[in-house]
Amino acid sequence: MARIAIVGLGIIGASFGLALKRAKLDKTEIVGHDVSYDAVVAARKARAVDTVDPSLARVVQGAGLVVLATPILTMREILGEIAGHLEPDCVVTDTGSTKRQVVSWAAELLPETVAFVGGHPMTGKDTAGVDGPDARLFDGRMYCLTPTETTPGDAVEAVTSLVHLLGAKTYYLGPDEHDALVAPASHLPLVISMALMTLVGRSSGWKDVSRLVAGGFRHVVINAGNNPRMSRDLAVTNAENVSSWIDLLVEELRGYQRTIATDEEETLRLFQDAFDAHREYLAGTLCSDAPPSAAPMPSLGQSFQQLFVGQGLLRRRGQRGAGDKEI
Amino acid sequence: MARIAIVGLGIIGASFGLALKRAKLDKTEIVGHDVSYDAVVAARKARAVDTVDPSLARVVQGAGLVVLATPILTMREILGEIAGHLEPDCVVTDTGSTKRQVVSWAAELLPETVAFVGGHPMTGKDTAGVDGPDARLFDGRMYCLTPTETTPGDAVEAVTSLVHLLGAKTYYLGPDEHDALVAPASHLPLVISMALMTLVGRSSGWKDVSRLVAGGFRHVVINAGNNPRMSRDLAVTNAENVSSWIDLLVEELRGYQRTIATDEEETLRLFQDAFDAHREYLAGTLCSDAPPSAAPMPSLGQSFQQLFVGQGLLRRRGQRGAGDKEI
Numbered sequence: 001m002a003r004i005a006i007v008g009l010g011i012i013g014a015s016f017g018l019a020l021k022r023a024k025l026d027k028t029e030i031v032g033h034d035v036s037y038d039a040v041v042a043a044r045k046a047r048a049v050d051t052v053d054p055s056l057a058r059v060v061q062g063a064g065l066v067v068l069a070t071p072i073l074t075m076r077e078i079l080g081e082i083a084g085h086l087e088p089d090c091v092v093t094d095t096g097s098t099k100r101q102v103v104s105w106a107a108e109l110l111p112e113t114v115a116f117v118g119g120h121p122m123t124g125k126d127t128a129g130v131d132g133p134d135a136r137l138f139d140g141r142m143y144c145l146t147p148t149e150t151t152p153g154d155a156v157e158a159v160t161s162l163v164h165l166l167g168a169k170t171y172y173l174g175p176d177e178h179d180a181l182v183a184p185a186s187h188l189p190l191v192i193s194m195a196l197m198t199l200v201g202r203s204s205g206w207k208d209v210s211r212l213v214a215g216g217f218r219h220v221v222i223n224a225g226n227n228p229r230m231s232r233d234l235a236v237t238n239a240e241n242v243s244s245w246i247d248l249l250v251e252e253l254r255g256y257q258r259t260i261a262t263d264e265e266e267t268l269r270l271f272q273d274a275f276d277a278h279r280e281y282l283a284g285t286l287c288s289d290a291p292p293s294a295a296p297m298p299s300l301g302q303s304f305q306q307l308f309v310g311q312g313l314l315r316r317r318g319q320r321g322a323g324d325k326e327i
Numbered sequence: 328m329a330r331i332a333i334v335g336l337g338i339i340g341a342s343f344g345l346a347l348k349r350a351k352l353d354k355t356e357i358v359g360h361d362v363s364y365d366a367v368v369a370a371r372k373a374r375a376v377d378t379v380d381p382s383l384a385r386v387v388q389g390a391g392l393v394v395l396a397t398p399i400l401t402m403r404e405i406l407g408e409i410a411g412h413l414e415p416d417c418v419v420t421d422t423g424s425t426k427r428q429v430v431s432w433a434a435e436l437l438p439e440t441v442a443f444v445g446g447h448p449m450t451g452k453d454t455a456g457v458d459g460p461d462a463r464l465f466d467g468r469m470y471c472l473t474p475t476e477t478t479p480g481d482a483v484e485a486v487t488s489l490v491h492l493l494g495a496k497t498y499y500l501g502p503d504e505h506d507a508l509v510a511p512a513s514h515l516p517l518v519i520s521m522a523l524m525t526l527v528g529r530s531s532g533w534k535d536v537s538r539l540v541a542g543g544f545r546h547v548v549i550n551a552g553n554n555p556r557m558s559r560d561l562a563v564t565n566a567e568n569v570s571s572w573i574d575l576l577v578e579e580l581r582g583y584q585r586t587i588a589t590d591e592e593e594t595l596r597l598f599q600d601a602f603d604a605h606r607e608y609l610a611g612t613l614c615s616d617a618p619p620s621a622a623p624m625p626s627l628g629q630s631f632q633q634l635f636v637g638q639g640l641l642r643r644r645g646q647r648g649a650g651d652k653e654i
Contacts, residue, residue: 073591122541142538171538184527185539189547191587192519194601195579200511201604210608211469211498212512214449219549220516224605226543228598232591235598239588246584250577252522257573260518261566264400264559271555271562274521277528278551281537 002028005063007056007078009034009043012095012121013069014133017048019166022135033059046133057085065162068094072233075102079109088113091155093162095121097182097234099146099175107150115155118146118175120182121168136167143168146175183241188249190231191242193223329355332390334383334405336361336370339422339448340396341460344375346493349462360386373460384412392489395421399560402429406436415440418482420489422448424509424561426473426502434477442482445473445502447509448495463494470495473502510568515576517558518569520550 004020006013009032017030032049033056034040040052053059060066060082068075075094086092092114096102099118106116122142143163147156163170173181200209200217223231235242259266331347333340336359344357359376360383361367367379380386387393387409395402402421413419419441423429426445433443449469470490474483490497500508527536527544550558562569586593 122539144539177535181532181536181539184530184532185536186541186543188527189523189543191580191583192523192547193543193605194598195576195583196516196519197604197608198597198601199575199579200515201608202600203511205508205511208504209508209512212449212471212508213608214513216513216516216520216550216553219546220519221605221608222546223543224601225609226602228602229595231602232595232598235587236591236594243584243588246580248526249522250580252526253518253573253577256518256522257570260562261570264563267563268556268559270525271521271559273529274525274551275553275555275558277524278520278548281524281528281540281548282552 003063004028004030004065004067005059006030006032006049006067006069007034007059007082008068008070008074008095009036009039009048009052010069011133011137012123013067014039014043014046014048015123015135015137016067016069016095016166017043018046018133018135019138021047023165031059031063043133048133056081060085060090062087064090065158066090066092068092068096071230072096072098072102072237074233076105076109079105083109083111083114086111086114090114091158092116093119093159095119096237097186097230098237099144099178101237103146103148103175107148115152117151117155117159118178119159119163120144120146120178121166138163139167141168142171144171144173144178146173146178148175179238180241183238183245187235187238187242188245190223190226191235191246192249193221194231197221197224330390331355331357331392331394332386333357333359333376333394333396334361334386334409335395335397335401336363336366336375336379337396338460338464339450340394341366341370341373341375342450342462342464343394343396343422343493344370345373345460345462346465348374350492358386358390370460375460383408387412387417389414391417392485393417393419395419395423398557399423399425399429399564401560403432403436406432410436410438410441413438413441417441418485419443420446420486422446423564424513424557425564426471426505428564430473430475430502434475442479444478444482444486445471445505446486446490447471447473447505448493465490466494468495469498471498471500471505473500473505475502506565507568510565510572514562514565514569515572517550517553518562518573519576520548521558524548524551 002025006017009017013032013034017032020028020030029051030049032040032043032052033054034043034052043049044052056078064087066082066086068078070078075096079092082092090113092106092110093116094102094106096118097120099120103116103118106118110116120143121138122144123137143166145156145159145163160170196217200206201221203209256270259270329352333344336344340359340361344359347355347357356378357376359367359370359379360381361370361379370376371379383405391414393409393413395405397405402423406419409419417440419433419437420443421429421433423445424447426447430443430445433445437443447470448465449471450464470493472483472486472490487497523544527533528548530536583597586597
C-alpha cells in the first residue's frame with residue numbers, strides 16, 4: 001500500500017486530496033493532518049483523505065510523498081518536525097505562494113536521503129472562507145515547480161507526474177525567479193488592496209466617503225479579503241521583492257501626482273498609456289509568446305509510480321494510452 | 328412644447344435621454360448635440376433624443392433645461408459657447424464626476440438669469456465602449472447634487488424632480504465637499520489601477536510576470552480600462568484632493584514596506600486589520616448610519632414642471648398618487 005501524506009487540510013490541501021482521489025489510484029492511502037479540528041472535520045466530511053492522524057510524525061511515516069499545504073511560516077516548523085520520520089527516498093513538496101525560503105528551509109532541515117521539490121499551484125482561491133475544497137481546483141491551472149541544481153531528477157519527474165495527475169500544467173523556474181515574478185503579479189496587488197482599504201476604510205471621513213464608493217473602489221480592495229495569515233506569510237517571505245516593487249509603485253504614483261497637477265496633455269498621455277496597457281493585457285497580446293504550456297518539461301519516468309503509488313498511475317496511463325503530456 | 332437639451336450623447340447623455348423618454352413626458356421635446364458623428368448616429372438609433380442639431384447655439388435655444396454630459400474639461404468651453412443663447416430662467420445641470428471647477432465655471436460664464444445646479448450620477452458605467460445607453464442606468468443610483476448658497480431654490484427643486492424622474496436618489500453636498508469625498512472613493516482607486524497596470528505591464532519582465540498574473544492583479548488594474556479622456560478630466564479638475572490622497576497612500580505603503588521587512592507579528596496585525604476593514608465594508612457596517620436616501624431633500628415644488636415640461640410630470644405624479652419621495 002502506497003501512502004501519500006497531506007499536511008494542512010485547508011482548501012488547497014483538501015482539494016489536493018480530492019484531486020488525487022478523483023484519479024482513483026490503486027493501492028494508495030491518502031492520509032491527512034491538520035492542527036485545526038474544524039479543518040479535519042471538514043476534510044473528512046468532504047472525503048478528501050482516507051484517514052487523519054493528529055500525530056505529524058505518524059502521518060509522514062511510510063509515506064512516499066508528503067505534501068505541505070500550510071501557511072508558509074508554519075512549513076519551517078513542520079519540516080523540522082518531520083525530518084526525522086521520513087522514509088529514505090521520500091519526496092516532499094509544498095504548495096506555498098513563495099518559494100525561496102521554503103526551498104532553503106528544506107535544504108537546511110531535511111536529510112539528504114529525502115528530495116524536496118517546491119511547488120506553487122496558481123489556483124487563485126486564496127480568499128478565506130469563500131469556497132470549500134474542490135477536486136477540480138487545479139484543472140488547467142499553472143503549477144509552478146522550483147527544482148534547484150541539487151534536486152534529484154527522478155523527484156522532479158515524479159512531482160511533474162503528480163501535477164499532471166491533478167490536471168494542472170507545469171511551469172519550471174528557479175525559486176528566486178519565482179519569487180521575483182510573483183511579487184508584481186500577486187503580492188504588490190495584495191499590498192495595494194490592503195493599503196487602500198485600510199487608508200480609506202479607517203479614515204475619519206469613511207462614513208461620508210462610503211456613500212459614494214462604487215465598483216472602482218470595490219475591485220481595487222478585493223485582495224484585502226484574502227486570508228490574513230496566508231497573506232502575511234507570503235509577504236514576509238518575499239519581503240525584498242515586495243519592498244522593491246513598493247519603491248517602484250511609489251515612484252510611479254509620484255509621477256502621476258506631479259503630472260496631474262501640472263500638465264493636462266501629458267496627463268492624458270499617461271491615462272491613455274494605462275488604458276492601452278490594460279487593453280493589451282486583457283487581449284493577451286503582451287504575453288503572446290512562450291505560453292506556459294510550452295515551458296520545458298522533463299520526460300516522465302516511472303519514478304512517480306515507483307515512489308508513491310505502486311503501479312496505479314502506470315496502469316491508468318496504459319489504459320488511456322496517454323503520452324507523457326497529459327495524464 | 329417644452330424643450331430639454333442634452334449636450335454630449337455618450338453613455339450618460341444618451342441614457343439620460345432614454346430615461347426621460349421612459350417617463351413619457353407630455354409635450355416635451357428632447358434635443359441632442361454631440362461633436363462626434365458616431366455618437367449622434369448611436370443616440371438616434373437608440374432613440375435617446377427626438378432630434379439632434381450640430382449647432383450648439385440652436386440646441387439650447389428655447390430649452391428650459393440643458394444637461395451637459397461631456398467630459399469635464401469640455402464643459403468650460405461649452406458653458407462659454409451657450410451662455411449667450413440660453414433662455415432667461417433656464418436651468419443648466421451637468422453630469423461630471425467632479426464639481427468644484429464646473430460649478431465655478433458656471434458661476435463665471437453663465438448669465439445671472441440662468442441657474443446652474445451641479446450634478447453627478449453615480450452610475451459606475453464610465454468604462455469606455457463596454458455598454459450602450461440604458462434607460463435604467465440611473466435606477467436606484469445615488470445622484471449627487473451640489474447647489475451653492477447662491478443657487479435659486481426653485482432650480483434645486485426642479486433638478487431634484489428631474490433626478491427622481493430618472494429613478495435615482497438625490498444626495499446634496501457642497502461642490503468642495505463632493506470633490507473631497509470622491510477623491511478616495513473613486514479617483515484614488517483609478518490612479519492606483521493605472522499605476523499598477525503601467526508599472527507592471529510596461530516593465531521589461533512583463534512577459535514572464537504575465538504568466539503568473541491571476542485575479543488579484545486583474546481586479547486591481549480594472550479602472551485602467553476607464554475612458555482615458557474622462558479619467559484625465561476628473562483627475563486634473565480634482566488634482567489637489569487626488570494629490571493629498573496619493574501622499575497618504577504613499578505613507579501607508581511605506582508603513583507596510585517597513586513592517587513587512589521587520590516584524591512578523593505586526594505585519595499580521597496590519598493584514599488582519601485590512602481584512603477586517605474589508606469585511607466591514609462589504610457588510611456595510613462602516614456606513615450603517617445616515618444612509619444616502621436619508622440625506623436632506625428639499626420639498627418638491629412645481630418648478631420642474633413649470634420650467635421644463637409643462638404639466639407632464641405633475642400629471643404623472645398625480646396619476647401615481649406618489650408623495651415627494653419617489654416619482
